[in-house]
Amino acid sequence: MGRVTTREKVLRVRDGVVSERVDTLVVEEPLEVRLNGEPLSVTMRTPGNDFDLAAGFLVSEGVVARAADIAAIRYCAGATEDGVNTYNVLDVTLAPGVAVPRASLERNFYTTSSCGLCGKASLEAVRTTSRWSVADDPVRIEGRTFAAMPDRLREAQRVFERTGGLHAAGLFDAEGRLLALREDVGRHNAVDKLVGWAVREDRLPLRGGTLMVSGRASFELAQKAVMAGMPVLAAVSAPSSLAVDLAADAGLTLVGFLRGASMNVYAGRHRVVLEQDAAAPTPAAASG
Structure with missing residues (x-):
């Protein structure tokens, strides 16, 4: 398995004082995903x-959409000059009867750690039902x-505490319990890792769940x-404007700038219960 962190020498400058030290950095490496042996995508991710x-x-x-849709996932032989497996190529074999997305394979897009949409033919291509x-x-x-x-979420980010360079995605239940967390240099990768855990555990759909992310909502x-x-x-x-539009269209509750007791609710206000809601008079009481 690849390393999650690495150590590098750095020149540190603090208030005019110069020193040398060793810093812990998060690892970023490419991962090629193949589907039934055919190249599907490449993403820059944190190994793990x-x-x-x-x-x-x-x-x-x-x-x-369920664990039974996947027959197997395995690493392919990596190709360093000395023959050591880099764990940077893996192949997903779909179960019999699960359709292969030919359009996705033909697209063979490249995904960077900051933008999962790069290379998509159009915005409509990702509006999957x-x-x-x-x-x-x-x-x-x-x-x-x-x-x-x-x-x-922050307290559970073990690698972030050592590097300060990772995004996190957490799954919370309605009572605020953290059920699962994944970290990655790419925010979309962190979410995919979280969703992938859920599908492999046959937990989809994640009814009643809140996806909490450490960055912006794209x-x-x-x-x-x-x-x-x-x-x-x-x-x-x-959030982005398109994220708000999609949330409104799909019936998703979207909360941004969540920092302590402060937040902005951009869509799905009916799911957010505030103290002022309980204090507000009912229509009958107000009219009586």
């Missing part, structure tokens, strides 16, 4: 949970539960939440 990453990516593409609807999910979450999520992350059946997406930073 690669099988989850591949499975989650296939959920986002609408190829698989989900197998589940999040619009009818009745979950409601209290504002104080949202407020605790960022700290709980269109792609909103799409991944919808494809996994998660009704809520929360981010510590801003």
Whole structure:
């Protein structure tokens, strides 16, 4: 398995004082994903949970939705000059009867760690129809539960504590319990690893679940939440306009700038329960 971190010498300057030290960096390496032996995609990722990453990516593409859809995932022989496996190429074999997405294979797009949409023919190509609807999910979450999520996510980021250079994606239940967490140099990879864990555990759809991400909420992350059946997406930073549009269309609750007790609710307000909601008079009481 590849290394998650590495050590490098750096020149440190603090208030005019210069010193040398060894710093811990997060590793970023390419991962080629093949589907039934044919190249599908290349992504720059942090090694670790690669099988989850591949499975989650296939959920986002609408190829698989349960563990039984995948017959096998295995590393292919890497090719360093000395024959050592780099663990940077893996092949996913679909179960008999699961359709191979020919358009995706022909697209053979390149994905960077900062932009999972690079190389897509058009925005419409990623508006894949989900197998589940999040619009009818009745979950409601209290504002104080949202407020605790960022700290709980950060506390669970073991590699981030050592490097300061990783995104995180966490799955929370309606009571704010952290059920699973994945880290990666790419925010979309972290989400794919989380969704991949869920599909390999046959947990999809993730009814009542909140996807909490450590960065911004892009269109792609909103799409991944919808494809996994998660009704809520929360981010510590801003959403994009397309993420808001998709959330409104799909019935996804989208929360941005979630920092302590502060947040912006961009879509799906009905799932967010605030103290002022309980204090507000009912229509009957107000009219009486």
